[in-house]
Amino acid sequence: MSLMANDPTDLMDQLILLTRRLADLAERQAALFEASRFLEAQNLTEESARLANVYASESRRIAEDPSLLSGVPSDMRATLTFETERFKSAMDAHERALNRQRVLAEGLVRAIAEEAIAARPTPVAYGPGAHAFRDTSAVALDKRA
Template structure:
C-alpha cells in the first residue's frame, strides 16, 4: 500500500497526516502502558502496525528519491519535520513504557516460577516410597492468562 499523491505538495501533506496519526496511536499505546493497562494497548496494535508499515514504506521511498518531496512548499516541509520530531519523541516515550512493562512482567514470571519451585520442593514427602525433588524429574508448566 502506498500514498496516492499526484505531486510533492500532496505527498508531503499526506506524509504529515500519516505521521501525525501514527504519533497519536503510539502515544495512546504509551499511555495505556503507563496506566498499567497493556491489554488496552493491544487493541491498537492492528492500526499501529498498518500505519507503521505504510510509514516505513513511504519513508524508504522518500529517502531513495528526495525529489518526491523537495518541490513542496517550505512551510509544508517544515510541518512534516515538526511532525517527525514529535513522532520521534513519542517513540522514545513508548520505548520507555514498553521496557518498564517488560521489566515488571519478567519480575512477575520470576516470582511465580520461584514459588512453583518452592512448592514442588515441599511436596517431596517422607518414607520408603518418597521421592526427592531431584529424583522426581517432573517438569512443571506455567500457564499465564493473557489478561493478567
C-alpha cells in the same frame, strides 16, 4: 500500499498527517501500557502496523527519489520535521513503557517460581528415617526466556 498524491505539496501534506497519526497512536499505546490496559492497547495494533508499513514504504520511496518533494514550501517541511521528532519521542516513550512492563512481568514470573520452589518440601533420600516425598519433580526457571 503507497500514498496517492496529486503533487509534491499534496504528498507532503499526506506525510504530515500520516506521521502525526503514527505519533498519536504511539503516545496512546504507551499511555495504555503504563496503565496496564493491554487489551485496549492491542486494539490499536492493527492500525499502527498498517500505517507503519505505509510510512516505511514512503520513506524508502522518497529516499530513492527526493525530487518527489521538490518545490514543497519550507513551512510544510518544518511541520514534517516537527511531527517526525514528535513521532520519534512517542516511539521512545512506547519502548520504555513496553520495557517496564516486560521487566514487571519477568519479575512476577520469577517471584512465583521462587515461591513455588520454596513451598516444596525438601526430600531426604539418605540417612536414618530417610524417605522421598511423592512429588520430587524439579522446577526450572529459564532466565533467558
